[in-house]
Amino acid sequence: MERTELENLGEFGLIKRLSxxxxxxxxxxxxxxxxDAAVIDAGDYYTLITTDMLMEGVHFDLSYAPLKHLGYKCAISNFSDIYAMNGKPTHMVVSIGLSNRFSLEAIEELYAGIISAAEVYGVDIVGGDTVSSKSGLVVNIAAYGKVDKDKVVYRSGAKDKDLLVVSGDLGGAYMGLQILEREKAVFESxxxxxxxxxxxDYILERQLKPEARKDVVEILAQLGVKPTSMIDISDGLASEVLHLCDSSAVGAHLYEEKIPIDPTVVSAATDFNLDPTICALNGGEDYELLFTIAQxxxxxxKGNPHFTFIGHIEEGSSPTLVARDGTAHELKAQGWDAFLEKKKGDSETDSQV
Amino acid sequence: MERTELENLGEFGLIKRLSxxxxxxxxxxxxxxxxDAAVIDAGDYYTLITTDMLMEGVHFDLSYAPLKHLGYKCAISNFSDIYAMNGKPTHMVVSIGLSNRFSLEAIEELYAGIISAAEVYGVDIVGGDTVSSKSGLVVNIAAYGKVDKDKVVYRSGAKDKDLLVVSGDLGGAYMGLQILEREKAVFESxxxxxxxxxxxDYILERQLKPEARKDVVEILAQLGVKPTSMIDISDGLASEVLHLCDSSAVGAHLYEEKIPIDPTVVSAATDFNLDPTICALNGGEDYELLFTIAQxxxxxxKGNPHFTFIGHIEEGSSPTLVARDGTAHELKAQGWDAFLEKKKGDSETDSQV
Structure with a gap:
């Protein structure tokens, strides 16, 4: 029998093959x-469905991720996928695989985080499964939401000359992870x-207790703006721009100088001899929303502090990064590859297999 | 900090605490x-939601469970939960955690089984997640379905003197597992x-490629019978009768001589020096439906080959097993305990955490 190694395919290659x-x-x-989520016709509205699996040792490290924060993050990463469809999450089911290394109190901590996220975002926990694991902790959450039929936003709707917009700022979660990994290494030695x-504080919170951009969906509705396309930023800006361009069959010009990066991210990146732009482009888990709007x-x-215009859609061109010096570069994603040895924290994904 | 061991609680104790x-x-x-599933008001009908997580080394053993069958079984175990609400599964999302020990071809086999179940049961696969696992294979499926509002059946509706009915026959999946474990041990030595x-053949198929009782829901509808309560048999008959009685706040009399057991199960059980009744009561994974009907x-x-009357509901009494010799015994479940070392195959659960 033929044997094709998964590392030769990568995650997105695998998804394509299976799909x-x-x-x-x-x-x-x-x-x-x-x-970001599946769309089901429920009669008067659309139901949105998404799921995420998080594995210990791949997506999180319990030596620095408090269980309560971990539970919170697992929940909001699903909510973020629902917001990326311009919807509202309403219900979730939670599966947990755990070994007897965990006590009841530990599991209650994890659950407290999930419940806290459920309360903050107005989502009901309506079921789940608890099973025994021979090794690490596994958390799988599936979230459901709804969206008015005329409000749903896909990845595929970006049109020529639409403006590329991002909420919040980028690279913080990745830099937070670098700090935590550094201090863990120091502690171990x-x-x-x-x-x-x-x-x-800021970048640690971005890594350990991120929020999903519920407010963005609400603000856009208040302003009467329906994005032409949208995706959440879980794998890094570059990867998401490429997904959006690929789904919409368009190119884009992304301007390096426009990418919003918090000064504390710049300063931490400098300490680590990292280019802040690279952190924003390839560091995952920021859970901001990337979207396009008609001109x-x-x-x-314009001028809204939640949003930054970072470029525009260009039909017939490739996704391009315009550097500060004005030179144009093909936009590439370091990407997420589940099957290569890699740093934790780059491995979030909201891809629908 | 206090530390309560999970093995002192058991799965259902943990669920109670977390809930x-x-x-x-x-x-x-x-x-x-x-x-068996959560019930959400979707306007004109109810949406049903359920999820199941299956872990390698706990719920399945790849040394004898072909990946294709495993995929099929993961899917139908979710569908079974939807049928147990008298509903119809329509959509599912599939999360898979896997290591690079698996090739693309292996994952395609697993997926082929999931897709096959989806086709047989008319369910669409609308999303999922693929992640890297540091150890074994993990499969989590969440399934969605629908049911007319006046057709939904809960565990909690059993009334005094209702008749206790089971579809198909019991204990087969458990005996199939015993055969597989025996032959594995022989092979290893x-x-x-x-x-x-x-x-x-029969009991191996019951273990390796079980079916969910879609037909039962359809037959009951055709016959104009709406059960007063229903649950699927994933943990063994005893455990499910106890759940049903507990949810309905009633007792029951279950007659040993009525429990449907296939002759090949009896014969295999005899070979293993096992009591076939115990196999039917405590062996899981049969995916039959247990329900109550009004007299x-x-x-x-009556006389329908799909169904067997095995007892009746008794308000104010405890769940009781009436043995062949007429003696009455308190019905006890060996139960499923995720946190004790135990035989594989007893550990299925459809409990909603």
Missing amino acids: KHIKNSNPTTVLGIGD TPGVQPDLEGH SDYEKL | KHIKNSNPTTVLGIGD TPGVQPDLEGH SDYEKL
Whole structure:
């Protein structure tokens, strides 16, 4: 029998291969695999469905991720996928695989984080599964939401000359992870040393307790702006721009100088001899929203502190990064590859297999 | 900090503890945790949601479970939960955690089984997640379905003197597992010996490629019978009768001599010096449906080869097993305990955490 190694395919290659065999037949299936969430016709509205699996040792490290924060993050990463469809999450089911290394109190901590996120975002926990794991902790959450039929936003709707907009700022979660990994390494080589996390509150919170951009969906509705396309930033800006361009069959010009990066991210990146732009482009888990709007909506978002215009759609061109010096570069994603040895924290994904 | 060991709680104890903190606030949540699936008001009908996580080394053993069958079984175990609400599964999302020990071809085999189940049961695969696992294979499926509002059946509706009915026959999946475990042990001690599976087709199929009872829901509808309560048999008959009685706040009399057991199960059990009744009561994964009907519906099901009357509901009594010799015994479940070392195959669960 033939044997094709997964590392030769990568995650998105695997998804493409597996998806090929899937044929949907249910007339209520509006959109299956290929966006942040599936879209099901529920009659008066659309139901949105998404799921995420997080594995210990791959997506999180319990030596520095408190269980409560971990639970919170698992939940919001799903909510973020629903917001990326311009929807509202309403229900979730939670599966947990755990070994007897965990006590009841530990699991209650994890659950407290999930419940806290459920309360903050107005989502009900309606079911789940708890099973025994022979090794690490596994958390799988599936979230459901709804969206008015005329409000749903796909990855595929970007049109020529639309403006590329991003919420918040980028690279923080990635830099937070670098700090945590550094302090863990110091602690492991010199036990007893207290971790030096001072001054890094913002980026640590971006990594350990990120929020999903519920507010963005609400603000856009208030401003009367319906994005032409949208995706959440879980794998890094570059990867998401490429997904959006690929789904919409367009190119884009992304301007390096426009990418919003918090000064504390710049300063931490400098400490690590990292280019802040690279952190923003390839560091994952920021859970901001990337979207496009028609030029006619520009005035509605102009000057709004939640949003930054970072470029525009160019039909017939490739996705391009325009550097500060004006030179143009083909936009590439370091990408997420589940099957190569890599740093933790780059491995979030919201891809629908 | 206090440390309560999970093995002192058991799965259902853990579920109770975790559920205590969950407060649902969404007005569309009709039923959250505590049945085979959650029930959400979708306007004209109810949406049903359920999820199951299966872990390698706990729920399945790849040394004898072909990947294709495993995929099929993961899918139908979710569908079974939807049928147990008298509903129809329509959509599913599939999360898979896997290591590079698996090739693309292996994952395609697993997926082929999931797709096959999706086609047979008319369910669309609309999304998922693929992630890297540091150890074994993990499969999590969440399934969605629908049911007319006046057709939904809960665990909690059993009334005094209702008749206790089961579909198909029981204990087969458990005995199939015993055969597979025996032949694995033989093979491990004497490599090269071919497994002796002859004459065990039925019970092997019950274990390796079980079906969910879609037909039962359809037959009941055709006969004009709406069960007063229903649950699927994934943990063994005893455990499910106890759940049903507990949810309905009633007792039951279950007659040992009525429990349907296939002759090949009896014969295999005898070979293993096992009591076939114990296999049916405590062996899991049969995926039959256990339900109660009003006495007035008796004539509609009487003589139907799909169904066996195994007892009746008794308000104010405890769940009781009436043995062949007429003696009454308190019904006890060996139960499923995720946190004790135990045989594989007992550990299925459809409990909603």
